[in-house]
Amino acid sequence: MTPPAGARPPVRHPEAPAPGEIIGSHYEHCFGCGGGQPHGLHLETRAREGVRVTAEFRVKEAHQGAPGLAHGGVLATALDETLGALGWMLRVIAVTGRLETDYLRPVPVDTVLHLDAEVLAVHGRKIYCTATGRIGGPEGPVAVRADAVFIEVKIDHFIENGRSAEIQAVLADPDQVKVARALEVNP
Numbered sequence: 008m009t010p011p012a013g014a015r016p017p018v019r020h021p022e023a024p025a026p027g028e029i030i031g032s033h034y035e036h037c038f039g040c041g042g043g044q045p046h047g048l049h050l051e052t053r054a055r056e057g058v059r060v061t062a063e064f065r066v067k068e069a070h071q072g073a074p075g076l077a078h079g080g081v082l083a084t085a086l087d088e089t090l091g092a093l094g095w096m097l098r099v100i101a102v103t104g105r106l107e108t109d110y111l112r113p114v115p116v117d118t119v120l121h122l123d124a125e126v127l128a129v130h131g132r133k134i135y136c137t138a139t140g141r142i143g144g145p146e147g148p149v150a151v152r153a154d155a156v157f158i159e160v161k162i163d164h165f166i167e168n169g170r171s172a173e174i175q176a177v178l179a180d181p182d183q184v185k186v187a188r189a190l191e192v193n194p
């Protein structure tokens with residue numbers, strides 16, 4: 008999880024979304040950000056200064072592990088999805104290689120988790136990043152945190168590994184093609 012010697016500081020892409028701008032969902036059926044998932048997290052991420060994003064996630068009934076408390080895997084998903092949005096700030100597509108989470112406080116249902124993620128360093132295709140989830144407000148105590156290594160991939164990663172029906176549907180959808188173009192990965 009420690010950036011190796013030779014890692015460089017991240018560089019915000021000149022065409023990254025402006026600070027405060029909402030970063031739209033990358034895929035309607037994404038469990039983290041898609042509007043087409045009734046029990047999904049519906050994360051809405053915002054670009055910030057530098058190579059940083061923030062998001063809010065309200066824990067719902069469907070996200071419980073213990074009675075009245077968020078499931079740890081769901082909280083890891085919220086951290087993962089927020090970290091994934093950092094690709095927009097670098098204008099690359101990247102997938103999670105490693106995600107290490109710390110759970111510091113229980114997160115009750117109906118709590119809003121205030122998520123904040125930033126890239127720390129880049130080494131080749133590896134993107135070293137970190138995220139926190141706070142409760143009680145953006146300055147509240149940290150309930151969950153994560154360190155991660157994301158790996159930059161090309162669109163072939165999805166075309167070769169995804170299910171053909173969904174891939175074809177994405178490529179036929181002008182909105183999704185726009186997303187892919189925005190990431191400069193349209194084949």
Ligand SMILES: CCCCCCCCCCCCCCCC(=O)SCCNC(=O)CCNC(=O)[C@H](O)C(C)(C)COP(=O)(O)OP(=O)(O)OC[C@H]1O[C@@H](n2cnc3c(N)ncnc32)[C@H](O)[C@@H]1OP(=O)(O)O
Pocket residue numbers: 033087088091092100101102103104105131132133156158160162165166174177178186187
């Ligand atoms: C038509 C469709 C439109 C779609 C339009 C937009 C889609 C926008 C999607 C965004 C989505 C975000 C959503 C949230 C984030 C997820 O949830 S992503 C989903 C979860 N993650 C995955 O499924 C990844 C599964 N793993 C893999 O596919 C492969 O292992 C990887 C990660 C691509 C790496 O494989 P590879 O390309 O063969 O890489 P490889 O050459 O082995 O390694 C490259 C470097 O990375 C390092 N590395 C590899 N794996 C790891 C690891 N696990 N830990 C640490 N380092 C690693 C290697 O050591 C190597 O380092 P160097 O030697 O260069 O120093």
